[in-house]
Amino acid sequence: MTRMKILTEAELRGIVPLDREAVACVEDAFRALATKAVAMPPILRLDIPEYRGEVDVKTAYVPGLDGFAIKISPGFFDNPKIGLPSTNGMMVLLSSKTGLVQALLLDNGYLTDVRTAAAGAIAARHLSRDDSSVAAVFGAGMQARLQLEALALVRPIREARIWARDAAKAEAAAIALAGKLGFAVKAETDPRAVVTGADIIVTTTPSETPVLRAEWLEPGQHVTAMGSDAEHKNEIDPHAIARATYVADSLKQTRRLGELHHAIAAHLMSAEAEFPELGQVIAGLKPGRTRADEITIADLTGTGIQDTAIATLAFARANAADAGTTFES
Numbered sequence: 001m002t003r004m005k006i007l008t009e010a011e012l013r014g015i016v017p018l019d020r021e022a023v024a025c026v027e028d029a030f031r032a033l034a035t036k037a038v039a040m041p042p043i044l045r046l047d048i049p050e051y052r053g054e055v056d057v058k059t060a061y062v063p064g065l066d067g068f069a070i071k072i073s074p075g076f077f078d079n080p081k082i083g084l085p086s087t088n089g090m091m092v093l094l095s096s097k098t099g100l101v102q103a104l105l106l107d108n109g110y111l112t113d114v115r116t117a118a119a120g121a122i123a124a125r126h127l128s129r130d131d132s133s134v135a136a137v138f139g140a141g142m143q144a145r146l147q148l149e150a151l152a153l154v155r156p157i158r159e160a161r162i163w164a165r166d167a168a169k170a171e172a173a174a175i176a177l178a179g180k181l182g183f184a185v186k187a188e189t190d191p192r193a194v195v196t197g198a199d200i201i202v203t204t205t206p207s208e209t210p211v212l213r214a215e216w217l218e219p220g221q222h223v224t225a226m227g228s229d230a231e232h233k234n235e236i237d238p239h240a241i242a243r244a245t246y247v248a249d250s251l252k253q254t255r256r257l258g259e260l261h262h263a264i265a266a267h268l269m270s271a272e273a274e275f276p277e278l279g280q281v282i283a284g285l286k287p288g289r290t291r292a293d294e295i296t297i298a299d300l301t302g303t304g305i306q307d308t309a310i311a312t313l314a315f316a317r318a319n320a321a322d323a324g325t326t327f328e329s
Contacts, residue, residue, distance in 0.1 A: 005103045007314065007324040012107050015317040018114050018149055022313060026118040027125075027282060029309035030249070032062045034279030040304045043253065045230065052077040054230060060304030067093045067102050069311035071304070073112055077206050086141070086206075087112070093311045103315045103324070115310040116302060117146035119249065119278075120224050123298035124200050125154040126281050127247060127288045128222035132199035133158045138191065138211050138235065139204035140164035140173040143226060147202045152181055155200065160185045163194040164205075192216050203227055203235040214239035219293040229301045231257045236297070238263040244295040246275050247288060250303050258299040 016022060032038055040060035047054050053076040061068040073089040080086055087109040093102045105111060124132070132155045137144045140162055151157050160177065162185065164170040170187040178185040188194045195201055195216045201223045203212055212223065214237040223244070227235045241263035248254040255261060255271065263269040276286035278298060289296050318324045 002100050002329055004101050004327050004329070005315070005318055005324045006106065006327060007103065007318055008106050009108045009110050011318070011323050012105060012110055012314055015321055015323055016111065016114060016310070016314045018117055018146055020153055022114055022310065023118045023121050023150065023153060025309045025313045026115050026306050027122045029062060029305040030119075030122065030279035031282045032064070032279070033250070033303070033305050034277060034283045034285055036063045038062050038305060040250070043257075043304075048076075056229070056302075058302065058304040058307050060308045061096060062305060062308055065308065065312055066096055067308070067312055067315065068096050069093050069304070069308040071112065071307040071311075073109065075206070085109070091307060091311045093315050103311070103318070105311055105314055111310045111314060112307070113142055113146055115306040116143060116226060116300075117150040118310075119300050119306060120147045120202055120226060121150035121154045122282070123224045123247070123278060123300060124151055124222060126278070127296040127298055128155060128200050129220060129289070129292055131156065132222065134197060134199045135160040136194040136198035136201045137162045137204065138164070138194070138202070139227070140166065140169040141204065143204040144202075145173055145177060147204055147224075147226065148177055148185070149181065151200060151202070157181075158183050161188050161194040161198065162186070163188050163191045200224070205235055206233060207235050208232050209234060210237040211235050212240065213237045214243060217244070217295050219295065221295050222289070223295070223297045225259050225297065225299050228259050228261075228299070229257065231261060233257075234262045235259065236262075238266040238268050241297060242268040244297040245289065247278055247281060247296065247298050248275055249278050249298070249300045251275055251277055253301045253303070254299045258301045259297070260299055
């Protein structure tokens with residue numbers, strides 16, 4: 001007899017909030033990527049251009065964990081026009097020992113949102129200045145909101161600015177976040193004004209043309225680029241990569257589909273150039289920020305280890321709380 005637990009989005013929201021434990025579990029996964037024999041195959045992606053749709057499949061096995069996740073993550077970016085969310089999906093957690101399904105996590109992309117926000121917090125913790133207090137966010141969707149919440153877990157944020165192409169959406173996000181987080185959050189209509197004087201800049205858009213210009217960056221700033229998770233996406237001016245200390249979540253991935261990919265295509269970086277990965281910085285194997293006036297950029301394309309980490313945490317919390325529905329076969 002085998003047993004499988006099924007959890008809905010509502011149940012997962014109840015047991016896996018964006019908190020310090022979620023950040024820690026993703027941080028441990030990045031550390032494992034640098035120090036253990038992690039198996040993480042390339043992302044499988046299906047593009048459906050006529051509906052501005054894409055589907056990513058990610059997975060990773062981390063030695064020492066009892067399970068591994070396979071995640072199916074659709075993103076259909078015209079969906080908001082018809083009243084639907086742009087992201088969706090589910091995760092399947094399987095036993096690392098037997099391959100049997102342990103859990104089906106019907107999260108509709110919620111766990112991806114949490115682990116992505118956690119990665120942003122981790123990048124800021126290891127690459128931004130300790131006293132970073134002013135945040136700038138490009139985008140006004142769910143990830144923009146969660147990124148700011150995550151930053152507040154690891155840095156003394158006292159002020160934030162938001163810019164989005166839809167000014168009304170940016171204003172609504174600013175009002176909601178100010179109420180939730182308890183510090184000033186302002187919507188800006190000029191993207192350069194968002195960047196000026198900011199300590200941490202986070203880009204969370206699906207843009208195919210840069211929204212952040214190299215000449216706007218100031219000494220001491222840290223940039224976390226979240227949105228470039230496909231070859232055609234490009235949020236950061238490639239010249240910014242050339243003038244900053246660059247860190248990848250997975251160098252193999254960012255050479256192919258991250259912001260680094262565009263700097264290579266523009267002949268500003270060599271395709272063979274070596275850069276530190278976030279896990280190596282976390283593990284102390286390579287340096288991250290070494291000077292207060294340094295500009296740092298974290299290129300986060302999303303990795304299967306993050307999915308395995310957050311799915312494992314969700315399963316453990318579900319068992320502890322006796323949440324979800326168990327099926328036997």
